[in-house]
Amino acid sequence: MSPAALTLTAMSLSSALGTGLAATLDGLRAGRSGLRQDAGLSAGLPTWIGPVAELSDVRMPAHLAVWNCRNNRLALLALEQDDLLGALDRAVRRYGRERIGLFLGTSTSGIAQTEQAYVAAGPDAAPAGLDLPHGQLIHALTGFVRELLDLRGPVQAISTACSSSAKVFAAAQRAIGTGLCDAALVGGVDSLCLTTLLGFNSLQLVSTRPCRPWDAERDGISIGEAAGFALLERTADDQPGIRLRGVGESSDAHHIATPHPDGAGAARAMRAALHMAGIEPSGVDYLNLHGTSTRSNDQSENAALGAVFGARPPPFSSTKGATGHCLGAAGICEAVISALALEHGLLPANVNLERPDPELSDGVLRTPTERRIAVALSNSFGFGGSNCSLLLARGDA
Amino acid sequence: MRVNVLGIGLVAPGIPDWQSGAAILRGERDYVPAELGRYVVDLLPANERRRLTPTIRLALQAATDATAGRPELRAQAASVFVSESGDLAIAERMCRALTHPARTISPVDFHNSVHNAPSGYWAIASRCQAPSTSLSLTDANLAIGLLEAAMQSLVGDCPALLVAYELPPPADLAWPGCPSMPFACALLVQAGERQPGHPCLELRPIDSHGPSVPDSLSFDDPALQALSRDSAAARALPLLARLARNDGGSECLLLSYNAVLEANVIV
Numbered sequence: 001m002s003p004a005a006l007t008l009t010a011m012s013l014s015s016a017l018g019t020g021l022a023a024t025l026d027g028l029r030a031g032r033s034g035l036r037q038d039a040g041l042s043a044g045l046p047t048w049i050g051p052v053a054e055l056s057d058v059r060m061p062a063h064l065a066v067w068n069c070r071n072n073r074l075a076l077l078a079l080e081q082d083d084l085l086g087a088l089d090r091a092v093r094r095y096g097r098e099r100i101g102l103f104l105g106t107s108t109s110g111i112a113q114t115e116q117a118y119v120a121a122g123p124d125a126a127p128a129g130l131d132l133p134h135g136q137l138i139h140a141l142t143g144f145v146r147e148l149l150d151l152r153g154p155v156q157a158i159s160t161a162c163s164s165s166a167k168v169f170a171a172a173q174r175a176i177g178t179g180l181c182d183a184a185l186v187g188g189v190d191s192l193c194l195t196t197l198l199g200f201n202s203l204q205l206v207s208t209r210p211c212r213p214w215d216a217e218r219d220g221i222s223i224g225e226a227a228g229f230a231l232l233e234r235t236a237d238d239q240p241g242i243r244l245r246g247v248g249e250s251s252d253a254h255h256i257a258t259p260h261p262d263g264a265g266a267a268r269a270m271r272a273a274l275h276m277a278g279i280e281p282s283g284v285d286y287l288n289l290h291g292t293s294t295r296s297n298d299q300s301e302n303a304a305l306g307a308v309f310g311a312r313p314p315p316f317s318s319t320k321g322a323t324g325h326c327l328g329a330a331g332i333c334e335a336v337i338s339a340l341a342l343e344h345g346l347l348p349a350n351v352n353l354e355r356p357d358p359e360l361s362d363g364v365l366r367t368p369t370e371r372r373i374a375v376a377l378s379n380s381f382g383f384g385g386s387n388c389s390l391l392l393a394r395g396d397a
Numbered sequence: 398m399r400v401n402v403l404g405i406g407l408v409a410p411g412i413p414d415w416q417s418g419a420a421i422l423r424g425e426r427d428y429v430p431a432e433l434g435r436y437v438v439d440l441l442p443a444n445e446r447r448r449l450t451p452t453i454r455l456a457l458q459a460a461t462d463a464t465a466g467r468p469e470l471r472a473q474a475a476s477v478f479v480s481e482s483g484d485l486a487i488a489e490r491m492c493r494a495l496t497h498p499a500r501t502i503s504p505v506d507f508h509n510s511v512h513n514a515p516s517g518y519w520a521i522a523s524r525c526q527a528p529s530t531s532l533s534l535t536d537a538n539l540a541i542g543l544l545e546a547a548m549q550s551l552v553g554d555c556p557a558l559l560v561a562y563e564l565p566p567p568a569d570l571a572w573p574g575c576p577s578m579p580f581a582c583a584l585l586v587q588a589g590e591r592q593p594g595h596p597c598l599e600l601r602p603i604d605s606h607g608p609s610v611p612d613s614l615s616f617d618d619p620a621l622q623a624l625s626r627d628s629a630a631a632r633a634l635p636l637l638a639r640l641a642r643n644d645g646g647s648e649c650l651l652l653s654y655n656a657v658l659e660a661n662v663i664v
Contacts, residue, residue, distance in 0.1 A: 001552055041501075098655055107511060114492050114570070123496040132572050137482055138512055138533030152654035156541060157533045159483070159512030167530060174548040177400065180602065194551035195491045198500055199507030251520040256448070257508035265526055383508055384517025386529065 003276055004177035006232045007241040007395065010087030013336040014078040015226035015323045016050030021082050025340050028348045030320030031368045033322050035210040035222050036350075043197040050209045050224025050324025051192060066134045069110030071191040076143055078177050078227035080188070087231050088149060091183050097152040101181035103172045104142050104157055105164025105188035109326030110135035112193040117195075141189055151307040153181045159328065161382030162290070163227065163249075164188055166331030166390055170247040172232050173298035187229030190328040197223055203257065205294055207252040211325070213291035213318035214298055214364050218309040221292050224324020228332035230339075235395075242339045245279070245375075245393045248272025252385025258296055259381060266290075266379065269387035270308045273377060277391045284391075285373035286347050288334045290381045291318020292325050301379065302360045314377075317365040324376040331380040335390055338376040367389070398600045399548045401592040403470065403556060405640060406462030406583035408433065408455060408630070409624060414462045419622070419641035422634075426623050433579060440522035448505050449518065452484040452620065454561040455517035455581045457522065461581035463558060464523070471523035474514060474556040475549040478531040479542035481629050482575070483512045485566040515560070527555060538629040540638075540650035540658035545582070547600055550588040559584045561630035576628035582637060591663075596640055599661040602652055610657060613649045614638055635659055 010022065016034025017359055027034065035048040042049045058077045060068040079085060114133035117127035134140050142157040150216035156171050158164050165188025172184035200206045200221060209219035235243060250272065252265035262347065274281060290301055298318075305313045319337050326333045341347055347369040356364055374397035379389045407418035411431040420426040436458040438446050449457075456478060464471050465602060487510045491502050508514070513531035528549065534541050542559050550557035562581035566572075591597055603610065615636040616622040625634035636648040639662045649657040 003552070098653070111488065111492075112487065114493055118492040119495050121496070124494075126569050127492070130570060130572070132566070132570055132575075133480070133535070136488065139481065139535055143535070147518040154541060154544070154653050155534065155537065156545070158530060159533055160516070160529075161511045161513055161529050170528075171530065171545065174545075174552055178551065179546065180548075194495055194500075195488075195502065195507075195510075198495075198502045198509065199491065199504075201503040202502045202507055248529075251516075251526050251529050253524055253526050255469050256445075256514065256517045257519070265558075268526060340414040376483075382513070383511045385520055385533075386513055386517070 001177065004173055005235040006173060006176065006244045007235045007239055008125040008230045008339055009233045009241055010084050011230040011336050011339060012078050012081040012084045013228040013333060014052055014081065015326065015333055016052060016224050017322050019054045019077060019081060025344060027322060029346060029368055031349045031351055033210055033326055033351050038172065040220040041192050043194045045197055045201055046208045047206050048222045049192060050222060052225055064148060067124045069113045069135045071108060071110045071141060071189050072144040074188045074191050074225060074227040075141060078229060084229055085383055088185065090376050091231060095182040097150060099153055099182040100151050101153045101172060101175050101188045102146055102151050102155045102183040103168040103184055105161055105168050105328050105331060106138055106141045106144060106190055107161055107164060108190045108193050108196060109138050110140050111195060112191065114201040115194045120190055143395060157189060157291040160386040162327055162330050163380040163382040163388040164328040164331060165388040166335065166380035166388035168247060169244055169390055170249055173244065173247060176234065181234045185229060185231055188329040188332040191225040192327055196327065207293065210352050211293035211321055212354065213289065213293040213320055213352050214350055214356055214360055216357040218293045218298060220294055221325040224326045226323060226326040226333045227255065227327040228329060228336045239395065241395050242342050243393050243395055246273040246277030246391035248389040250261055250387045254385055257383050261300050263300040263307060265387045266301055266304035266381055267307040269389040270304060270377065273389040273391040279375060281309045284375050284377050286341055286376045287314050287316035288338045289316055289318040291320055293320060305361050313361050313363050315347055315363055317348050317350035319348050331388065334378045338378045338392050342376050342392060343375060345370055347371055398588065399597055400547045400550060400586035400588050400599060401595045401597045402584060402586055402640060403595055404585035406459035407637060408458045408581045410578050413612060417544050422638040422641035428618050430620055432619045438522060441518065445521060448509065450484055450487060453515050453518055453565055454580055455564060456560050457519055459562060459581035460519050460558060460560045460581040462585055463585045467585060470556045472525045473527060474525065474558045475527045475553050476529040476558040477542050477546045477549065478516045479534060479561045479581060481533060481535055481538060481563060482566060483533060487540045489567040489570055489585055522526050536629050536651045537653060539633050540652040542583050544600065544658060546586055547588055556585060556587045562631060563628040564631045578624060578627050580628050582633045592640040601604040601659050602656045603655045603659050605646060610649055613648060
């Protein structure tokens with residue numbers, strides 16, 4: 001069965017770089033980092049985080065009050081940007097509400113609500129006011145967005161750690177290809193909360209400085225939050241836009257929290273995306289790394305690069321120095337950034353890099369680079385050994 | 398879409414595996430709910446086994462059961478894990494830790510807290526590098542999971558394993574209608590041509606208000622009936638009963654707003 005040919009007909013992104021595509025592009029052009037120190041949002045840990053500044057102004061509409069939590073407010077913020085709602089409206093009129101699928105990824109969902117209830121109750125009392133189906137549970141994100149937009153097609157809430165909101169593209173592609181729906185809203189949202197900060201810290205994976213992927217002195221991640229969405233429709237003749245040409249998924253089958261040092265699973269996902277697109281490794285113009293800035297991820301991703309691209313990887317960068325590691329939202333964040341790179345001819349820089357690790361491949365982009373490109377590959381690899389690579393291309397490529 | 402059913406797994410109170418479950422569903426044996434014994438995941442090396450939680454063990458028990466008859470397919474099958482709530486015992490431990498000054502979160506707890514932890518351990522246990530996804534849905538769990546498994550099998554030209562699992566939440570996290578009993582089931586399926594010796598399911602979405610929606614099979618035994626209503630995953634019981642009894646016929650699973658997934662059992 002050949003995969004459905006899909007176009008990203010609309011998209012939006014809200015991250016530490018800014019809210020909306022224009023702000024994001026501006027931040028990428030300037031080589032900015034959205035990482036900050038904020039004791040209140042970083043669990044009091046000596047770490048840098050990527051908060052969404054505009055989130056403090058977002059209010060949940062009264063009729064959706066039951067869904068109110070940071071994660072859903074962040075979803076709302078991103079949905080209201082860049083006429084995504086207008087594009088959805090047009091899609092609803094074109095296909096019907098029941099023919100639009102919803103595929104969203106998250107790892108945090110609204111767990112912050114549960115955390116706050118426990119902290120408020122203290123060690124000797126039971127937490128009060130919990131409503132897990134509308135807050136903490138993973139499907140609270142899709143439940144909220146579904147109700148907000150009155151979408152009536154098939155729904156998937158995908159939670160595979162840091163590959164979640166890349167895998168949504170694959171799921172949507174299969175669903176459209178098999179006729180389960182005709183279009184899909186894909187994306188993901190993850191928000192700052194205590195348990196991820198303290199949890200990654202307990203694994204000694206959090207840096208005390210702004211993260212520096214690919215750097216010789218890299219020593220851990222900086223956690224960010226983000227919400228991003230894309231509308232996928234079957235490609236019509238002569239339609240402009242960024243195409244989803246390939247998706248590759250695989251499992252490491254190695255360790256629950258550490259990537260395979262040879263990057264075998266990662267290489268498998270990249271190759272599968274290239275194969276689906278019918279593109280050779282030499283045909284990729286830009287690679288957006290997963291590039292978390294841990295010793296082990298960057299080293300294993302580097303091994304995967306070598307396996308797939310040999311001695312000649314395409315120009316590549318991790319954008320996690322700009323946005324932070326947005327966990328369940330990393331996939332969509334970096335897919336949208338890669339789409340912007342294709343659309344605007346701008347290769348994002350691997351910000352915060354001081355000294356590239358000599359043990360890792362050359363070719364990392366040190367400054368934002370204007371160049372018209374046709375094909376981009378974006379990697380997302382998560383705990384549990386979940387790997388996903390997305391291959392995007394210009395419509396006129 | 399048509400899938401051949403190559404294996405079935407079932408774990409519930411008083412039901413340690415599909416073989417016993419099928420006998421109960423056929424009425425050959427009384428259903429006696431009893432606490433589940435602690436399952437040992439033999440497929441994993443001892444050092445990995447030590448880190449497992451009850452949630453992970455439950456999902457792996459069903460996955461192992463469904464693939465017991467075709468162990469050679471374990472390393473090939475794409476997998477789809479669906480659970481409404483995932484591992485709430487870990488979430489409760491982590492949140493409770495926040496109420497103490499030290500806020501100590503166990504690193505093992507943290508990396509086991511990801512919704513796809515069962516999927517990750519299954520990949521290690523089955524040495525399988527095929528794609529795997531982990532979903533959280535409400536009542537449409539089974540329908541979406543079954544469709545996703547069917548699509549993965551069709552697109553990937555490989556077998557696919559669906560594992561649906563739920564555990565009761567810790568009391569402090571409970572919500573109205575939450576599961577009160579652990580339950581897990583698994584289906585090993587393969588899309589494509591009918592394979593002799595196996596039942597197959599013909600899957601198609603139909604209008605939930607249309608005239609052709611058949612009534613669901615219900616159980617005379619009140620304990621079995623209660624189990625089948627207790628969680629989204631346990632809604633599989635009527636379909637599993639048809640498979641156990643080698644009964645052709647359709648079961649419908651909630652799919653989306655106005656649609657159900659008709660699973661027509663062909664024996």
